[in-house]
Structures are given as structure tokens and as C-alpha cells.
Amino acid sequence: MDDSIPQLLTYDDAALDTEFTRLTNQVQVDVTFLNSYEDRERFRLDWLGRKQGRLKLISEAWLKSAPPEAKKALGIRFNQLKQKIEAVLEAPTTASQESAVQGIDITLPGALRTPGIPHPLLKTMHEIVSVFHHLGYSTNLGPQVESDFYNFEALNFPPNHPARDTQDTLVIANQQTRPSRDRLLMRTHTSPVQIRTMIAQVPPIRIVIPGKVHRNDAADATHSPIFHQIEGLCVDTNITFSDLKGTLDHAMKALFGSDVKTRFFPSFFPFTEPSADVQISCIFCGGKGCRKCKHSGWIELLGCGMVDPAVFAAVTAERRKINPADDAYNPEKITGFAFGMGVERIAMMLHGVSDIGHFYSGDMRFLDQFA
Ligand code: PHE
Numbered sequence: 001m002d003d004s005i006p007q008l009l010t011y012d013d014a015a016l017d018t019e020f021t022r023l024t025n026q027v028q029v030d031v032t033f034l035n036s037y038e039d040r041e042r043f044r045l046d047w048l049g050r051k052q053g054r055l056k057l058i059s060e061a062w063l064k065s066a067p068p069e070a071k072k073a074l075g076i077r078f079n080q081l082k083q084k085i086e087a088v089l090e091a092p093t094t095a096s097q098e099s100a101v102q103g104i105d106i107t108l109p110g111a112l113r114t115p116g117i118p119h120p121l122l123k124t125m126h127e128i129v130s131v132f133h134h135l136g137y138s139t140n141l142g143p144q145v146e147s148d149f150y151n152f153e154a155l156n157f158p159p160n161h162p163a164r165d166t167q168d169t170l171v172i173a174n175q176q177t178r179p180s181r182d183r184l185l186m187r188t189h190t191s192p193v194q195i196r197t198m199i200a201q202v203p204p205i206r207i208v209i210p211g212k213v214h215r216n217d218a219a220d221a222t223h224s225p226i227f228h229q230i231e232g233l234c235v236d237t238n239i240t241f242s243d244l245k246g247t248l249d250h251a252m253k254a255l256f257g258s259d260v261k262t263r264f265f266p267s268f269f270p271f272t273e274p275s276a277d278v279q280i281s282c283i284f285c286g287g288k289g290c291r292k293c294k295h296s297g298w299i300e301l302l303g304c305g306m307v308d309p310a311v312f313a314a315v316t317a318e319r320r321k322i323n324p325a326d327d328a329y330n331p332e333k334i335t336g337f338a339f340g341m342g343v344e345r346i347a348m349m350l351h352g353v354s355d356i357g358h359f360y361s362g363d364m365r366f367l368d369q370f371a
Pocket of ligand 1: 191338
């Protein structure tokens, strides 16, 4: 940077233009070095500083000693230079080099903004939910901090019943003084939203419930203490086990391809009777048997069953607190089915992911593959 302010020998327009062009060029050069706040501050002091700033020195060296007839021409050029410097300081840092003094270089590549993508788990959830939306289901959500009543009791898990041991529960602290049905916990499944929905709505009901659930499980390649489920509930007159089979068979074919077969195995859940585990023919070997299906040809994917009359009874007891004559869920007239599936497991199968932890790691090398 050249700090010297030369002596002006003449004050004619040509001489003034030469000097001010030189100064403007100097500003342009300085601007290309403005990369930080400190650079800009140094630039400001260098040109506009009250005592030693160049404009101050120029004003002293040239303006004061100028002959009266040259003062106007000098003043105009002086103000133009000052405005340029101020414009540099007002421009946003990154744009200052380009726009304030040099103009915009349209040959530079644009700033690339990569749009975000849905997380693979959310994408899988949307895919599953949309299969059921096409069947006329709507979506319901519920809280992750849930009461014992909704998560267990109304679903026919009595207090201290061993069935609770299958869902190792994370409980909220300091609840011992509350009645057991009001104690808070992290919901272990999405099934409590079945109860919330039935208390609030009369049949016919067709809903899917996607959401986060929590269990006190140690993390390994296939387990995570926080994971996702999608629950389904269909309640109406004349709903049979055949409807359940047909619905889930269709859903599995829609998700995994029309070649996929399903089979239903007897199982147990306190809130469904009869209950079943659903298996699909192995999507990796087509059912011939491979390492992925442990050479059985089948992969277990979800739980389901017909809504247990005890669940309707719990719902009716709640509804009767508001309307003692309520009979919307009379098990003589109303039946239903429910199902629940793990989203991670399905996403891992669809995308060949071998470790559940990848979904939560935030590692861009993993996530980028779904863009
Ligand atoms: N809530 C059960 C679980 O988390 C799954 C399920 C839902 C089973 C609905 C049957 C009916 O294990």
C-alpha cells in the first residue's frame, strides 16, 4: 500500500483525474484483500481514520491549499472517492470485492445450494404410511411421554403382569406417589394411540400411527433404545381376521414387490386375540433360503391380531365417564384388527443396511446415499 500523498502541482481537470483514478485503483486493490472483519476495520481506518486516514491527509494536502476556482472540481472528485470507500464498507463482506468496486463477475460459478433430503427413516415411514393412505386410512399421532394407563393398562397389561417384561420400560423419575395408572413413562410402542383414538372417535376407524418409541434396550447392530414403529388400527362392524390378512398381504406386496408372499404364525399380545406374527418370503433369496433368512426362506416382520374385547371394555369405561350410555365399542357389534411394525427393520431390509446405528450417526457418507 502506498501511503504517500503526492504534491498536486496543478489543479486542472486532467491532473485531478489522474490522481483520483490512481486513488480509486488503490481502493480496488485494497478491496481484494478484505477477507475478515479485521481487514475491513483496517481498511476503514486507513482511508477514513479521523487523524491519519488518507482522506484526511488528502483534504489537508490538496483541498486546503487549492486555489478557490479549483475547489469545486476537487471537492466533487473527493466526495466520489469517499462514497466508493463507504460503499465498500456498507456492502456485505463476501460481496464487497465483487459488487462495490469491481462490478459482478458473471463468469464465477454460482453458490451451490444442495437441497436437503428426507432422512431414510422418515422416507420409509412416508412410504409405509402412504400404502395405507391409499387404502383409506388416515394418520394419528400421540405423545412420547405417556401414562401407564394408555401404554399398558388399557391395552390389557395389568400392573405387575409378566407381559410387561417384554417391553423393558424407561420410566419418568419421581412418579411413585401418583396412582399407578397416572405414572409417566416413555411409550414402549405406538399402541397407546389406539386407545387415545378410540376414546376420542367412534367407529368406523382406519388409522395408521407412525412415531418414536423407547425401550431400555442395549444398543447393538439391530437394537436401539429409541426406534420407530407404525401402528395400524381398523375398527368397524364385521371386521374379520381375513380382512387383517388381506390388508397386510397387500401392504407387504406394495412395499416389497408383488412376488412377496406372507404367512401368519400364532403369537401373543395382551391387546389382541387371536394374535399373529407376520412373516414375508425372504426378499433376498426369493424364499430358497440364505444367510439373511437363516436358511428358512422367511423373515419375520410384524405383529398383529384382532382387537381383544378387554381393550374395547377399557375404552368403553373411559368413554362412559363422559357419556354413561356410551355403547360405541360394544364387542357384540364391533370388531377390529391392529398391527404394528418396526420402521428401522423395514428400512434396513429395503436398503441393505447392516447396522441400525447408521441411521442415527449423522454420518454424511451414509446419508448422502439416499439423496
Ligand atoms: N405393540 C406391539 C409391539 O410393540 C406390536 C403390535 C401392535 C402387535 C398391534 C399387535 C397389534 O410389540
